[in-house]
Amino acid sequence: MAENLNLFTSTQDVIQEALHKLGYDEGMFELLKEPLRMLEVRIPVKMDDGATKVFTGFRAQHNDAVGPTKGGVRFHPMVSEDEVKALSMWMTLKCGIVDLPYGGGKGGIICDPRQMSMGEIERLSRGYVRAISQFVGPTKDIPAPDVFTNSQIMAWMMDEYSRMDEFNSPGFITGKPIVLGGSQGRERATAQGVTICIEEAAKKRGIDMKGARIVIQGFGNAGSFLAKFMSDAGAKVIGISDAHGALHDPNGLDIDYLLDRRDSFGTVTTLFDNTISNKELLELDCDILVPAAIENQITSENAHNIRASIVVEAANGPTTTEATKILTERGILLVPDVLASAGGVTVSYFEWVQNNQGYYWTEEEVNEKLYKKMVDAFENVYTVGTTRNIDMRLAAYMVGVRKTAEASRFRGWV
Ligand SMILES: NC(=O)C1=CN([C@@H]2O[C@H](COP(=O)(O)OP(=O)(O)OC[C@H]3O[C@@H](n4cnc5c(N)ncnc54)[C@H](O)[C@@H]3O)[C@@H](O)[C@H]2O)C=CC1
Numbered sequence: 399m400a401e402n403l404n405l406f407t408s409t410q411d412v413i414q415e416a417l418h419k420l421g422y423d424e425g426m427f428e429l430l431k432e433p434l435r436m437l438e439v440r441i442p443v444k445m446d447d448g449a450t451k452v453f454t455g456f457r458a459q460h461n462d463a464v465g466p467t468k469g470g471v472r473f474h475p476m477v478s479e480d481e482v483k484a485l486s487m488w489m490t491l492k493c494g495i496v497d498l499p500y501g502g503g504k505g506g507i508i509c510d511p512r513q514m515s516m517g518e519i520e521r522l523s524r525g526y527v528r529a530i531s532q533f534v535g536p537t538k539d540i541p542a543p544d545v546f547t548n549s550q551i552m553a554w555m556m557d558e559y560s561r562m563d564e565f566n567s568p569g570f571i572t573g574k575p576i577v578l579g580g581s582q583g584r585e586r587a588t589a590q591g592v593t594i595c596i597e598e599a600a601k602k603r604g605i606d607m608k609g610a611r612i613v614i615q616g617f618g619n620a621g622s623f624l625a626k627f628m629s630d631a632g633a634k635v636i637g638i639s640d641a642h643g644a645l646h647d648p649n650g651l652d653i654d655y656l657l658d659r660r661d662s663f664g665t666v667t668t669l670f671d672n673t674i675s676n677k678e679l680l681e682l683d684c685d686i687l688v689p690a691a692i693e694n695q696i697t698s699e700n701a702h703n704i705r706a707s708i709v710v711e712a713a714n715g716p717t718t719t720e721a722t723k724i725l726t727e728r729g730i731l732l733v734p735d736v737l738a739s740a741g742g743v744t745v746s747y748f749e750w751v752q753n754n755q756g757y758y759w760t761e762e763e764v765n766e767k768l769y770k771k772m773v774d775a776f777e778n779v780y781t782v783g784t785t786r787n788i789d790m791r792l793a794a795y796m797v798g799v800r801k802t803a804e805a806s807r808f809r810g811w812v
Pocket residue numbers: 543544545546547588615616617618619620621639640641642663664665676690691692693712713714715739740742743
């Protein structure tokens with residue numbers, strides 16, 4: 399049978415299994431198998447050449463039984479309705495795993511910002527907010543950055559919302575620049591959370607981080623900060639990549655040099671001749687492999703060739719269900735996306751709390767709180783996995799879905 403590469407239906411299957419293991423009936427799965435609300439919008443944008451181009455965007459709200467929905471907005475040519483739905487479901491799981499008072503949401507626009515001017519990106523960002531403004535808000539659904547969106551785009555979106563709301567609304571969105579109410583540490587939070595998971599997983603497998611060989615796919619927000627943290631910790635980053643190709647040096651790459659040269663979309667390999675492909679990168683001999691780019695990168699086709707002892711998913715959905723089975727059978731420890739990448743939303747939550755109280759924390763305070771959330775979450779998921787003898791993805795789904803399922807039950811929805 400052909401492998402299921404549909405993110406939405408494959409996520410449904412694991413949610414169903416997790417609910418079943420937790421003892422919920424089919425009624426709970428009926429509620430949680432797709433978002434409660436899904437909005438599709440068309441956004442007209444005046445392009446620099448004077449023509450109007452109409453973009454399609456989405457915002458999904460998976461479940462708001464626990465609290466407002468929360469999740470990033472992605473600008474990418476491959477955005478689709480099913481992808482946004484799956485991403486919103488994963489946000490519910492992440493928020494449950496790190497115990498935040500949110501349900502999951504996610505948004506996306508089908509576009510390629512790499513081919514657009516700053517003015518066009520600004521008009522698109524503002525148009526998206528106007529299109530979804532009735533649907534979102536600081537107590538309803540709170541967006542944030544994701545692939546090819548950043549703090550500048552969050553600033554434009556916040557400004558547009560504030561104009562409509564006739565009120566300065568920093569809590570409408572997170573991942574903002576610090577001067578507009580952003581939190582210390584948000585920019586690096588996803589990578590920091592991944593780092594904590596890598597350290598905890600390495601302890602479980604008896605791997606010393608000093609000298610450990612790390613391969614990272616993706617050199618954007620998540621991948622580039624992670625590369626820096628790993629090399630600062632004394633690990634050897636032997637491979638990195640972007641959408642155009644990959645770099646490999648068994649003696650360790652010069653990460654500071656690469657960071658200086660990458661562009662704002664996380665591209666750096668185009669400056670070099672001696673590149674390898676992303677496919678070759680994933681199959682490099684290493685201790686820890688971190689997919690930190692896009693979905694469906696480790697599939698049944700290459701899972702048998704992965705040579706890492708630990709795979710930590712910084713990206714959302716990089717490993718298929720079939721590949722998860724293969725890696726687990728081969729004894730590779732897989733730390734799933736809904737746990738490993740939860741550092742971003744955790745510090746987004748801290749940002750929203752600080753916006754609501756109007757009192758801001760130092761970077762040390764943020765880091766300390768993030769560290770505790772991530773270590774507790776890792777230990778919780780790992781323990782469920784080992785005591786039930788199941789892989790960490792299913793364990794993470796069990797931990798993550800429980801809060802929303804219980805809140806839905808108490809509300810009398812099921
Ligand atoms: N930014 C955040 O706070 C969070 C991000 N994530 C996930 O981490 C992953 C990366 O996100 P960011 O670093 O924020 O994005 P980004 O836009 O900053 O960087 C994306 C990176 O992936 C590379 N890339 C794009 N297409 C590729 C392809 N086909 N093959 C190989 N590389 C490719 C780009 O060249 C770039 O280096 C995504 O799956 C995202 O959903 C998860 C949690 C939070």
